[in-house]
Amino acid sequence: MGFEQLAYRGLETGSRELVTHAVKQDKIIFLFVSPLTPGNEEFGAHLQKHGDGVKDVAFEVEDCDFLVKKARERGAVIVKEPWIEEDKYGRVKFAVIQTYGDTTHTLVEKMDYSGIFLPGFQAPLSKDPLLLKLPSCKLNFIDHVVGNQPDNEMVSIVDWYQKNLLFHRFWSVDDKQLHTDFSALRSIVVANYEETIKMPINEPAVGKRKSQIQEYVEYYGGPGVQHIALNSSDIISAELKILVDYDEKGYLLQIFTKPVQDRPTLFLEVIQRHNHQGFGAGNFKSLFEAIEQDQAARGNLTVLTANGEIQSLFFKGATFCFDDCFAHSWHSLDELQEVVTGNGLPTILKEFPEMLSTCWPFCLHSAVQLTPNHLDWVQTFVN
Numbered sequence: 001m002g003f004e005q006l007a008y009r010g011l012e013t014g015s016r017e018l019v020t021h022a023v024k025q026d027k028i029i030f031l032f033v034s035p036l037t038p039g040n041e042e043f044g045a046h047l048q049k050h051g052d053g054v055k056d057v058a059f060e061v062e063d064c065d066f067l068v069k070k071a072r073e074r075g076a077v078i079v080k081e082p083w084i085e086e087d088k089y090g091r092v093k094f095a096v097i098q099t100y101g102d103t104t105h106t107l108v109e110k111m112d113y114s115g116i117f118l119p120g121f122q123a124p125l126s127k128d129p130l131l132l133k134l135p136s137c138k139l140n141f142i143d144h145v146v147g148n149q150p151d152n153e154m155v156s157i158v159d160w161y162q163k164n165l166l167f168h169r170f171w172s173v174d175d176k177q178l179h180t181d182f183s184a185l186r187s188i189v190v191a192n193y194e195e196t197i198k199m200p201i202n203e204p205a206v207g208k209r210k211s212q213i214q215e216y217v218e219y220y221g222g223p224g225v226q227h228i229a230l231n232s233s234d235i236i237s238a239e240l241k242i243l244v245d246y247d248e249k250g251y252l253l254q255i256f257t258k259p260v261q262d263r264p265t266l267f268l269e270v271i272q273r274h275n276h277q278g279f280g281a282g283n284f285k286s287l288f289e290a291i292e293q294d295q296a297a298r299g300n301l302t303v304l305t306a307n308g309e310i311q312s313l314f315f316k317g318a319t320f321c322f323d324d325c326f327a328h329s330w331h332s333l334d335e336l337q338e339v340v341t342g343n344g345l346p347t348i349l350k351e352f353p354e355m356l357s358t359c360w361p362f363c364l365h366s367a368v369q370l371t372p373n374h375l376d377w378v379q380t381f382v383n
């Protein structure tokens with residue numbers, strides 16, 4: 001994506017617990033951190049629970065002590081009190097504040113620092129010689145960082161930003177605007193006073209299928225960062241298949257990656273704005289439909305009841321969850337229920353015995369794995 005190594009901290013620099021690779025493109029800096037020893041409580045435990053993801057979103061600030069004082073007065077959890085690190089290039093003050101889930105914000109106040117990155121970091125151990133020959137990807141700064149929350153927790157997190165970091169509401173959409181045929185979400189964007197930092201906060205809304213936000217929360221193990229949007233001055237040369245959203249004043253162009261790790265959690269966005277400060281509400285539907293295709297392939301586009309519970313049918317204590325596989329076979333849950341409660345199932349099983357051995361085991365939500373040997377059992381029950 002056009003990033004180059006900026007700085008390194010690890011065993012070679014005297015860091016015995018953690019290794020950190022900092023990569024940079026224009027104003028965007030990502031730190032990739034791993035624990036060096038087994039049983040590391042802070043990063044090891046986080047990795048074990050959440051998988052790869054965003055542990056911390058750092059803000060460069062002018063007055064770390066003032067912000068910590070205000071946040072503490074208003075009830076925020078201060079994970080690490082202000083401290084100063086220094087080397088021969090100067091000093092930097094840090095503090096860490098808890099936000100949603102296990103996510104934190106590090107406040108970074110560069111007091112008089114002139115080194116390549118931060119105290120304790122050195123130049124990368126090696127540089128990729130090919131990078132110089134590759135064209136620029138033209139990614140310039142972090143446009144917004146989105147946090148997914150469990151159901152009904154969005155507003156309290158929005159309030160947290162308003163109260164503790166003195167942010168204000170910048171933009172919002174509800175589930176009437178943000179929905180597909182299957183799933184829906186609500187989103188409120190909070191911003192700092194200067195509106196240089198924008199943090200959209202999402203929560204799932206009840207739809208016919210499990211929301212992608214709910215899928216995220218289940219795989220991440222609670223609230224966390226869903227995507228990081230990188231602002232580009234030239235998305236056309238950076239990417240293909242770009243989505244367009246607009247109003248009477250301007251437009252924005254955006255494109256999204258698939259999850260950047262194995263769990264279906266964090267992904268990236270590239271965005272270019274032309275006098276338009278929205279977040280692509282007009283593009284959400286096509287984005288969501290693309291995500292839902294992947295969600296279905298993962299077996300997670302689960303059918304929900306009107307109350308948002310997983311739709312299932314009960315047979316003798318075993319729960320069968322009818323997911324997308326069944327929806328394809330029978331087009332709708334009603335039709336399937338008709339089949340199961342009427343006399344259709346034995347016929348179908350007789351005609352398509354492979355349904356038992358191939359389709360059903362993937363559709364089972366719990367308990368019993370159906371194989372052809374269960375045919376008699378199912379037929380007995382239905383009869």
Ligand SMILES: [Fe+2]
Nearest residue numbers: 146229269279
């Ligand atoms: Fe976004």
